[in-house]
Amino acid sequence: MQIIGAETILLSMPFEAGGTPPWSFGGKPTNAFDVLLVRIEVEGGLVGWGEAFSRGRDAALKQVIDTRLLPPLIGKDASQIAKIKHDLEFQLHNFGRIGPIGYGISAIDIALWDLAGKAVRTPLHKLLGGAFAPEIEAYASLMRYGNERDVRAATARAIERGYRYIKLHEIEVAEIRAAVEEAGSHAKVMLDTNCPWSVAEALAKSRALAELGLYWLEEPVWPPENYRGLAEVRAQGLHRIASGENAGSLHDFMAMIDAGAIDIAQPDVAKTGGLTEVLKIGALCEAHGIEFIPHCALFGPGQVATIHLNSAHRTLPLLERLFCDFEVEIYGEATIPAGGRVRVPDAPGLGLEPDPEVIRRFRI
Numbered sequence: 001m002q003i004i005g006a007e008t009i010l011l012s013m014p015f016e017a018g019g020t021p022p023w024s025f026g027g028k029p030t031n032a033f034d035v036l037l038v039r040i041e042v043e044g045g046l047v048g049w050g051e052a053f054s055r056g057r058d059a060a061l062k063q064v065i066d067t068r069l070l071p072p073l074i075g076k077d078a079s080q081i082a083k084i085k086h087d088l089e090f091q092l093h094n095f096g097r098i099g100p101i102g103y104g105i106s107a108i109d110i111a112l113w114d115l116a117g118k119a120v121r122t123p124l125h126k127l128l129g130g131a132f133a134p135e136i137e138a139y140a141s142l143m144r145y146g147n148e149r150d151v152r153a154a155t156a157r158a159i160e161r162g163y164r165y166i167k168l169h170e171i172e173v174a175e176i177r178a179a180v181e182e183a184g185s186h187a188k189v190m191l192d193t194n195c196p197w198s199v200a201e202a203l204a205k206s207r208a209l210a211e212l213g214l215y216w217l218e219e220p221v222w223p224p225e226n227y228r229g230l231a232e233v234r235a236q237g238l239h240r241i242a243s244g245e246n247a248g249s250l251h252d253f254m255a256m257i258d259a260g261a262i263d264i265a266q267p268d269v270a271k272t273g274g275l276t277e278v279l280k281i282g283a284l285c286e287a288h289g290i291e292f293i294p295h296c297a298l299f300g301p302g303q304v305a306t307i308h309l310n311s312a313h314r315t316l317p318l319l320e321r322l323f324c325d326f327e328v329e330i331y332g333e334a335t336i337p338a339g340g341r342v343r344v345p346d347a348p349g350l351g352l353e354p355d356p357e358v359i360r361r362f363r364i
Contacts, residue, residue, distance in 0.1 A: 001078040001119060005041040006070040006108075008062045010034065010054070011362040013299065017143045017324040018157065019150035025055040033322075034058050035300045035330065037354065038065065038107040042078050046118050049354060050111030051302035052103040053270040057364060065104035068092060073108065079119070081112045085276050098248030102271065109274025110305045110350075117349030124305065124350055128279070128312035131344050136310050138337040139165035139190070140323040141297065146170070148178040155182040155189075158323055162339035163187060165215065165318055171196050173208050180212045190242075192218035199229035203236065210238040216264055218242040225252070227259035234261060242266055245295035249273055250280045257288050268295040270302035275309060282313060296320040300330050304350045307335070311344040328361070330354050 014032045036054035041047050054061055069088060076084055088105050095101050117124045125131040140158035145151050151170060155178075158166050166183060167190045170176050180189050191214050197205060202220040209217070217239035221229045224246040234241040242264035247253060249272065256262045265285045267278045278294060285292040296306040296319060310317045321337055329336060331352045334345065345351025 001115070002043045003040060003073050003076050003078050004043055006073045007039050008065050008070070009037040009039060009359060010058065010062050010364045011037065011330075011359065012057055012364050013326050013330075013362055015324040015326045018154055019143065019145040027056045033299065033324075036062060036065075036107070037300055037359075038070075038104070038111050040073065040078065040108070040111040040115065042115060046115055048078070048111035048113075048115035048118065049301040049350065050107035050109065050114070050274075051270050051298055051300040052107035053268060053298070053302070054103070059364070061100050061103060064100040065107070068095070068101065069104040069108060078112055078115050081109065081116065082276055084112065085109050085274065089273075098246070098271070102248050102273065106270050106272065106274040106277075107302075109276050110269060110301050113275050113305065114301065114349040121348045123346050123348060124308040125312045125344055128308060131308075131311040132314055132316055133311060133344075135341045135343045136307065136316055136319050137164070138319040138321045138340055138342050139163060139167055141167045141192075141320045142169060142179075142323045144169040144171075146172075146175065148175055151175045151179050152182045154323060155179045155187075159183065159186045161337070162341075163337070164340055165190065167192055167218075167320070169194060173205075176209060177212060180214075188215040190215040190218065192242075193220050195219045195222045195224045195246075197221060199226070199232055202229070202233050206233050206236055206238050214239055216240040216242045218266070219245070227256050227261040230256075230261040231259045234263070240264060242293070244268075245271065245297075247272055250277060250284060253281050253284055257284070257290060262290060264291040264293050266293055266295040268297075268302075269305050269309065270298050271295075275305055278309065282309075291315070293317040294320075297322055299326070299335075300354065301350055303335055304331070304345065304352050307342055307344055308350070328355075328358055330358050
């Protein structure tokens with residue numbers, strides 16, 4: 001299991017979401033999402049695949065991983081997953097505990113777990129204790145449209161495709177109410193606002209939204225690490241509060257819980273230290289009675305790792321699936337929800353391999 005090669009592969013995947021282009025992530029809005037793959041090869045030819053959270057043709061993130069994180073891997077024993085993760089974090093913590101360094105370590109961790117499963121010819125979910133079900137339920141995570149017409153249309157399409165849970169990314173009450181009305185009794189609606197408001201604004205918006213019966217309210221306060229402010233919103237008792245996609249470690253979630261800030265924890269395997277860290281967070285949540293529903297705005301190995309992770313958790317957390325139609329999928333139809341559900345891969349490791357033709361066509 002000695003590592004003999006490691007590289008990043010940056011893809012730009014075009015999609016259609018029905019409406020105006022989504023978030024700009026600091027650049028020009030476009031109907032394309034990045035997928036930043038990490039490929040690790042060991043002696044004997046086994047290859048493991050990971051994914052770092054990426055958006056907007058993120059060449060800078062690719063360079064950080066290429067120059068800071070991948071060179072130290074060569075010659076290491078790929079089976080020492082926890083040690084490799086710790087060593088990289090400890091050696092590079094001065095360059096950030098969340099962000100590019102954290103995202104790269106997450107991708108490496110996922111790839112090493114993929115290799116571990118392949119080495120013993122066992123699917124990842126069995127390494128995690130076994131799947132509680134052969135498939136898991138997904139929720140449609142809609143783009144931010146900013147108008148009632150497109151919100152209603154997207155909500156109706158999601159219901160037609162069999163989704164029973166729909167998440168919005170709107171911030172105005174009119175659009176949110178439109179989606180709830182459109183969903184009716186067919187689907188439950190949750191809201192992710194992406195940290196837009198001060199605490200005072202969030203308290204007022206929370207009151208304005210109370211009558212809509214949202215399944216949860218996600219990240220209403222800026223900045224995301226303002227856990228005391230988030231706790232103030234939760235203390236109103238009007239919504240279940242979800243957060244965590246912008247957190248970097250187990251200790252961030254411990255701080256959220258200590259502050260009384262969350263009902264639902266949302267770590268992301270491609271941002272929050274990979275599977276190794278997210279497994280710890282899952283155990284922490286179980287011990288404290290916090291619902292565990294990982295974030296997953298991912299389309300490559302990170303998405304597949306989340307499918308395995310959720311299936312191996314007793315409560316079978318909902319799987320987030322961004323609601324857009326790609327020109328072509330990295331794994332064909334294997335990760336596309338059918339009737340709002342996704343099957344858990346059962347081949348060794350992640351159980352799915354990226355389509356080399358997709359890599360060739362969309363590689364930057």
